[in-house]
Amino acid sequence: SQQGEEDPQALSIQEGENATMNCSYKTSINNLQWYRQNSGRGLVHLILIRSNEREKHSGRLRVTLDTSKKSSSLLITASRAADTASYFCAKGETSGSRLTFGEGTQLTVNP
C-alpha cells in the first residue's frame, strides 16, 4: 500500500498556466523527493527537499514542505506541453534508502 497520497489524481491545464500537485505522508521522513514519469517509462528525479527545509526551487519548479502537516506541494510554473507526464512524490526514510511513492498525479498540458 502507498505511504502517501497525492492530489489531484489528474490535472488538465493550458500551456502557460501553473500546475500544483500535493502530497501527504504519514510517518517521519528524511527527505521528500519528486519524480516525473513519461508514459510508463523510467522515473526522472526532479527535486529533493530535506526535512529541515521549507521551500526549494529548481528552474520552473518550486517545492514546499510542511512537516507539521506532513505534506508537500510541487508547483510547475508557466507549464509547457512537454510537461505532460505523471508526477510522483516519494518519501525518503530516515534510515536506509527505500523510497515510498505516492499514487501520482497525471498532468496534461494542452497546447
Added chain:
Amino acid sequence: KAGVTQTPRYLIKTRGQQVTLSCSPISGHRSVSWYQQTPGQGLQFLFEYFSETQRNKGNFPGRFSGRQFSNSRSEMNVSTLELGDSALYLCASRPSRRNTEAFFGQGTRLTVV
C-alpha cells in the same frame, strides 16, 4: 556517463515459468533498488542491494528474489509466475545507501499470460 540499463525491455512469460531481469547501475554506484509498478498498487519497493548484500526488503512473497554481483550489477528473479506479476519493473541506482537522488532505468515490462 551511461545511465542505468535494464534488460530486457519487454518480456512475455507464461504462468508458472520463472524470469530473470537484469540491471546495470551507473558506473561507481553501489546501491541498487528494485521497484514494481502496477496500475492497481502503484510503485512498490521490492528490495535493495549494496555491496552484494540485500539490505532492505519490501512486502513481497519469497518468489521474488535478487542478487548483486561484485561489479554492482543486479538481477532479480521471479519464480512460479502469476498473472498478477505483470508489471513494469524498475531498477534504481545510487552511489551509496544514503537516501539521495535515485537514478532509474527505463524498466522491464513483464507480461504474464
